[in-house]
Amino acid sequence: MRWQPAYVALGSNLSDPRRQVEAAFGALAGIAGTQLVLRSRLWRSKPMGPQDQPEFVNAVAGLLTTKAPRELLAQLQAIERRMGKAEPEVRWGPRLIDLDLLAIGDLQADEPGLRLPHPGLHQRNFVLYPLAEIAAELWVPGLARVRVLRDRVSGEGIERLAARESGDD
Secondary structure, three states: OOOEEEEEEEEEOOOOHHHHHHHHHHHHHOOOOEEEEEEOOOEEEOOOOOOOOOOEEEEEEEEEEOOOHHHHHHHHHHHHHHOOOOOOOOOOOOOOOEEEEEEEOOOOEEEOOEEEOOOOHHHOHHHHHHHHHHHOOOEOOOOOEHHHHHHHOOOOOEEEOOHHHHOOO
């Protein structure tokens, strides 16, 4: 398979979420046949689901990969398991780490367990704001450019963490 771009959303709201997201960036960099080439800053966001849980730390990684979509998804799920992810007790509940495959090149898929682009991508500010930092001109198949999608969602409840807070220099 040829090298192609892929984008992964990272999120955590348990056990030092900044540290969890940073560790996930490191794990993404270690996937064979894949290179971590871009990373957004860290963002703080209100939970999408039940509001009686901690705020999330979110980010997006830009990868180059030779992996097929299912192979890359399996690698993301393996990283989640290694990092201790357990299925939340309630939908959209607290989580130690969450890695969502947003898009791979211009591929579209609607299969059990694999939908590309990610079905919630165009509605989630905690995905679109960090994704726009690293790929504002990315065309999301069947939708629009990331910057257009970002401008369609509210910025309410999300803020970029300051450099010292996010670990960036």
